[in-house]
Amino acid sequence: MKNRIIFSLLFVFGTVFSLMARQDKYVKHTVAKGETITLIAQKYKVTPFDIYKLNPDSQNGIELNSVLLIPPSSAEPTVIHPKQTQPKANPNPITHLVQPKETLFSLSRQYGVSVEAIKEANADFLKEGLKIGQTIKIPSGVVSRETYEKPPLEKPVPAPKETPKAVVKSEPKVESPKANAAYHIIEPKETKYGISKKYGMTIQELERLNPAIVSDFPVGLKLVVSGNAPAVTSKPITSAEPIKDKPAVVNPSSGKKYLQEYVVKPKETIQSIAADFGITETELIQLNPELKKGIKLGMILRVPMGEKVNVPKKEQGNLMKNLNTNARKQLALLLPFNITKIESDTVNSTQARLKKDKFLNLTLDFYSGALMAIDSARVLGMNVDIKILDSQETKNTSNVATLVQQNNLGSMDAIIGPFYQSNVEKLAELVEPTKTPIISPLSKEVGKKFANMYQSMPSLEQMRGSIFEFMKAKGGNVIAVVDNKKGSVKQYIQEMQSETKIVGMTAKGSFISDSLRVHLQKDKMNYVLLASESTGMILATTNAMLAAQKEYQLQLVIMEPNETLDFEEISMTRLTKLKLLYPSLSRPNETIEANQFDAKYKKLNKIIPNQYAIRGFDLTFDVLLRLSQEKTFEETIQTDASEQIENKFDYTQNSTYGYSNNGIYILYYDTDLTIKEAL
Numbered sequence: 258m259k260n261r262i263i264f265s266l267l268f269v270f271g272t273v274f275s276l277m278a279r280q281d282k283y284v285k286h287t288v289a290k291g292e293t294i295t296l297i298a299q300k301y302k303v304t305p306f307d308i309y310k311l312n313p314d315s316q317n318g319i320e321l322n323s324v325l326l327i328p329p330s331s332a333e334p335t336v337i338h339p340k341q342t343q344p345k346a347n348p349n350p351i352t353h354l355v356q357p358k359e360t361l362f363s364l365s366r367q368y369g370v371s372v373e374a375i376k377e378a379n380a381d382f383l384k385e386g387l388k389i390g391q392t393i394k395i396p397s398g399v400v401s402r403e404t405y406e407k408p409p410l411e412k413p414v415p416a417p418k419e420t421p422k423a424v425v426k427s428e429p430k431v432e433s434p435k436a437n438a439a440y441h442i443i444e445p446k447e448t449k450y451g452i453s454k455k456y457g458m459t460i461q462e463l464e465r466l467n468p469a470i471v472s473d474f475p476v477g478l479k480l481v482v483s484g485n486a487p488a489v490t491s492k493p494i495t496s497a498e499p500i501k502d503k504p505a506v507v508n509p510s511s512g513k514k515y516l517q518e519y520v521v522k523p524k525e526t527i528q529s530i531a532a533d534f535g536i537t538e539t540e541l542i543q544l545n546p547e548l549k550k551g552i553k554l555g556m557i558l559r560v561p562m563g564e565k566v567n568v569p570k571k572e573q574g575n576l577m578k579n580l581n582t583n584a585r586k587q588l589a590l591l592l593p594f595n596i597t598k599i600e601s602d603t604v605n606s607t608q609a610r611l612k613k614d615k616f617l618n619l620t621l622d623f624y625s626g627a628l629m630a631i632d633s634a635r636v637l638g639m640n641v642d643i644k645i646l647d648s649q650e651t652k653n654t655s656n657v658a659t660l661v662q663q664n665n666l667g668s669m670d671a672i673i674g675p676f677y678q679s680n681v682e683k684l685a686e687l688v689e690p691t692k693t694p695i696i697s698p699l700s701k702e703v704g705k706k707f708a709n710m711y712q713s714m715p716s717l718e719q720m721r722g723s724i725f726e727f728m729k730a731k732g733g734n735v736i737a738v739v740d741n742k743k744g745s746v747k748q749y750i751q752e753m754q755s756e757t758k759i760v761g762m763t764a765k766g767s768f769i770s771d772s773l774r775v776h777l778q779k780d781k782m783n784y785v786l787l788a789s790e791s792t793g794m795i796l797a798t799t800n801a802m803l804a805a806q807k808e809y810q811l812q813l814v815i816m817e818p819n820e821t822l823d824f825e826e827i828s829m830t831r832l833t834k835l836k837l838l839y840p841s842l843s844r845p846n847e848t849i850e851a852n853q854f855d856a857k858y859k860k861l862n863k864i865i866p867n868q869y870a871i872r873g874f875d876l877t878f879d880v881l882l883r884l885s886q887e888k889t890f891e892e893t894i895q896t897d898a899s900e901q902i903e904n905k906f907d908y909t910q911n912s913t914y915g916y917s918n919n920g921i922y923i924l925y926y927d928t929d930l931t932i933k934e935a936l
Contacts, residue, residue: 283311283327283328283329284301284326284329285325285326286324286325286327287322288321288323288324288325290321292319293319294319295458296462299462299465301328303327303328307328308325308327311325311326311328312325312326351394351395352393352394353368353394353395355388355391355393359387360387360581360886360888360889361375361376361383361387361584361887362886362887362888362889363448363450363892364395367449368473368474370395372887374396375395377396378393378396379393383583386583386584386585386640387584439481439483440479440480441455441456441479441482442477442478442479442480443474443475443476443477447476448889449463449464449474451889451891452482454895456482458482463482466480466481466482467480516544516559517560517561517562518559518560519534519557519558519560520556521553521555521556521557522554523554525552526726527548528722528725528726530552530558532909534561535561538722539718539753541558542752544558545559548755549751549752549755550755575897576879576882576883576893576897577882579887580637580639580886581886581887582639582640585640585642586640586641586642586671586884587642587644587669587670588641588642588644588669588670588672588881588884589643589644589645589646589664589666589669589671589672589673589674590624590644590672590673590877591646591647591648591657591660591672591673591675591684592620592623592627592646593620593649593650593655593674594617594624594648595617595647595649595650596649597647597649598649599617620676622866622867622873623869623870623873624873625858625861625866625873626869626871626873626874626875626877627673627873627876629857629858630874630875630877630881631881633878634878634881634885639882639884641881644664644669646660646664648660648674648675648676650677650680651677652677652679655675655677655680657675657683657684657687658683658687666684666687666693667691667693668691669688670693670884670890671693671694671696671883672693672695672696673698673876673877673880674696676698676699676700677700678700678702678704679704681695681697681700681710682704682705682707682710685709686705688709689708692708693709694709694711694890695707696711696880697711697713698713698872698873698876699714699872700714701714701715701716701717702716703716706911706915707914707915708914708915709915710915710916711894711908711918712916712917712918713876714842714918715842715920715921719917719919720816720840720842721749721817723923724786724839724840724923725754725757727838727935728814729756731782732781733782733783733784734781734783734784735754735756735757735784735786736757736759736760736773736777736783736784736785737757737758737759737785737786737788738760738768738773738786738794739788740766740789740791741762742789743788746816747759750786757786758776760773760776767794768794770797770800770801770804773785773798773801774801774805777805777811779809782810782812783809783810783811783812784812784814784838785798785811785812785813785814786815786816787813787815787819788815788816790819790820792821792824792826795827796826796827799827799832802835803831803834806835812835812836812837812925813835813836814838814839815838817840829926832926833929834928836926836927836928837925838923838925838935839923839925840921840923840924841922841923842921842922843868843903843904843922844903844922844934845932845933846902846903850902854871854902858870868903871903871904872903874901875901875902876904876906879899879901879904883897883899894908894916895908895910900920904920905921905922906918907919907920922934923935
């Protein structure tokens with residue numbers, strides 16, 4: 258026994274000494290407040306991947322005062338923005354000429370001073386708000402203590418999780434890298450916030466690489482946006498190449514998409530990883546064809562080079578709390594009234610045309626809701642000038658180019674419309690040089706992408722993905738009953754949702770109840786996704802589900818609108834018993850505010866508002882709120898979600914420029930014959 262104890266002690270000592278000897282080759286780093294893996298890697302001139310290799314647990318987050326092993330580096334560590342006890346002053350006073358679309362918020366971020374300090378230094382000039390062409394003082398060129406003491410926008414310590422190096426969600430213009438550095442030229446109207454977001458870095462990192470911008474931010478200045486990555490001679494990974502041990506060096510001047518490794522973590526899905534790296538599920542699967550067979554914990558995936566951004570959850574309602582009514586903004590609405598066509602119609606009267614022209618009616622409904630939003634904005638004191646213009650459009654034509662020229666639309670702070678996607682894209686292209694935000698109000702199409710385009714209607718792919726994401730988050734057993742006529746749906750499920758079990762059909766394409774029962778599980782909710790417009794198949798499937806409800810938990814699911822479910826043959830009772838679950842662009846709203854809106858609309862228009870009238874109100878009011886903030890329109894998109902009467906606006910940046918709205922509700926038919934939001 259004693260010999261065994263002594264042997265055990267010797268083994269322990271040997272292990273400790275061995276570990277200590279190995280640690281001598283590395284640097285021990287104690288995590289300080291506000292530090293992230295990225296900042297620590299830059300400090301010691303190593304890559305985040307080097308740190309993750311020595312400290313595997315750090316991939317799940319780092320804690321304050323925890324100790325990390327840092328691999329040796331030939332370079333001495335650099336100091337990254339230590340907390341200042343006193344603010345640094347610039348002896349040279351700074352003045353700034355106010356440019357279009359600049360706000361006190363953006364200027365405070367640009368110069369690193371608080372909004373209050375700018376207001377105090379320019380009390381006489383800012384009584385009526387910030388105006389274009391004003392020359393204002395930046396107080397003493399001071400970099401405020403707040404700038405240094407704020408934790409970086411990247412998730413800081415202490416934080417529950419931290420993820421490996423992140424994606425650049427857009428493809429900004431940069432010069433070719435020189436000596437492992439990439440550069441960006443400051444363009445008019447750009448801010449530190451906007452540039453740091455483009456390159457997946459924090460403002461603190463951007464200032465560390467470019468000390469000159471701490472107290473100044475001149476247009477045309479050449480910024481270093483990347484320069485700490487180790488030199489790698491191997492060529493970048495492509496989908497046809499095996500993944501190397503090291504990620505490829507970013508070459509932003511190239512049109513190719515550079516890739517890096519990413520290890521799948523617990524509870525991650527194809528959709529969540531695609532969203533984290535700013536690409537679609539289709540793009541992720543194209544990069545990783547093995548995902549067609551399903552996603553597994555520990556899989557090594559190819560993802561876009563850059564840093565995965567853990568964006569904090571956007572807060573609802575902040576836009577109403579932080580209204581800025583000082584600076585005057587300009588909004589244009591381009592709506593397809595097609596007045597010229599109406600005036601030239603000598604056959605039909607206006608009343609006759611309204612009876613048969615569905616597109617005109619849709620336009621007028623949207624317009625009536627927009628007018629109520631404008632009225633509400635006036636009541637709240639929002640300082641916005643609004644132009645309402647006739648886009649005179651069809652699916653393939655419009656007078657957008659003329660309107661841009663005649664009305665100087667490039668100077669607008671935002672534009673809603675036109676309605677057709679091709680015309681929205683043309684407008685976005687025409688005003689892209691001035692970065693004027695263009696909001697597509699009704700189109701679900703996914704076409705050309707522009708940096709200044711905001712797709713307010715979620716796409717079909719987003720709708721489909723949202724319902725699968727919900728079912729997976731609930732830990733459900735997903736089974737699909739797919740009609741043979743729905744080949745594209747079946748292909749989508751096989752390629753994008755490969756963990757779904759697809760029920761087999763007979764040779765004639767008929768449904769057999771036993772083929773459903775064989776896939777049911779008793780220990781979890783069985784979501785039966787039905788993709789068919791055949792009344793017979795719908796009845797057969799729902800009959801089998803109702804019969805199995807005594808033994809199993811079941812819920813009927815659809816992933817897109819199905820008019821057949823409205824037929825008399827499919828009773829509402831049947832759908833409520835199976836609690837039909839589906840994704841929706843809008844929600845039922847019985848709140849006091851919603852009822853007041855309905856009453857006011859009915860009083861003005863002698864009719865209750867339809868979906869297009871409510872959409873017109875919700876979208877226009879959301880845009881007016883975003884324009885009435887200290888931040889720029891784009892900055893509010895990145896930080897704030899908004900929920901109005903029936904629609905939600907929660908935008909995310911696309912991998913190839915522009916933004917898409919992920920404001921999708923998951924609804925279900927309850928047994929009390931009401932539609933409710935699934936939680």
